[in-house]
Amino acid sequence: MLSAARHDYPDDASLVEDYFERGWTDGLPIVPPTPERVEAMLELAGLVPDRVLGGVPTREVVVTAEHAAINAVMAGCKPEYFPTVVAAVRAHLDEMGNCHSTTGTLSGASQIVVVNGPIRNEIGIQCRDACFGPGFRANATIGRALRLVIRNVCRAVPGVFDRASLSTPFRYSFCFGEDEEANDWLPLHVERGFAPGDSTATVHSTMQVCEVMDYMSRTPEAICDGWLAEILRRGIFADRFVGEANILIVVSFEHQRYFTQAGWSKADLRSYLWQRCQASGENAKRIMLGGPEGFLIVGAGGPGHATTWLFFPHLARAITQRIESASESRRT
């Protein structure tokens, strides 16, 4: 049974305006979270309302499936997107996801959701052309749902627990899928120990984003060296709590081609990057990845633009969670 407080309105427009007034949106209009819509989300995911998805102890916050469902409705999710939202919320609330720090920081870190596995095609997650940008309902609303949970449930509100100096537009929504069909690289979730038939959501909190556009390089080594110039200049930082960090490297279609044509796997790529970092003298101390597995390589995007995006971490590890079906959720 749903336990959230209920508010009565004469019509949809009144509700939307009141939610703005109460500070319950990200500044954009929301879909009214009626009990019927929220129940449909929970039913499709096989979750009871009080199922705990995680918490933020420093804020005395516990996040339930009902919280997530209300915010997913508001974000505009279809019910079939909700299992992915649930996995993303669980990943973000993992202790090593470090919610308190990554959502309160002055740096305005943002959360990226990378979706892997069959669910990408089942619910229409965009993995190719323009996949970082607007125009794709699944991408836009799943990423937005996580951010609304962070705002409304985890209380990361500017001026309260969100202390960002400038913040970032990535905080509205950032979700895309790996283009697993573009080449024979092992998908991210398989490299992280999941079965190829599993679907997963990986959440990576990022503080600095760097696009390395490189039309000139024609070899894997030359492309990697372009990335390394930025990585070594900026460093990759963790702290005692996080231990070892990750950097997410999203390789566009055009750059992928140079690696796959040369026979480079993701493991080859990581090995090259790690060796070059280790050989960089004093700079090596500023690369707090723990080993080559700290480089998370993902292929995505459409053809035409020779670029790679580097997402430097913010004091958290990238966490991957399996997306459970309704029957699996009911069993656990």
Added chain:
Amino acid sequence: MTQASRGIVGLDPTSGSLERPSGRKLAVRPRNLDGQVIGLVTNGLGRSQELLSALSDELAKIARPGGVIHVVKNSVSIAPERADWARLTSEASVAITGFGG
């Protein structure tokens, strides 16, 4: 022809108020630091330890504190440990900290 309006119910999406807690009162501010035990809480970023130590030295020039407790967080990214909180709340009468990088 007019259509009968139907009301709508919306669910609260929050885990509680998003405002600053209103019921909590700030601790009493002493008129000066004479005799006060000062807790200095450092987040460990950059030269924050040096900065707060220098601040402590400056305070000692303008007041006669009853003592200073230095707490350096175990990690930049998390709150002080329970033992550190216990030390601060049981021994310090005022505390100074900062945040940011």
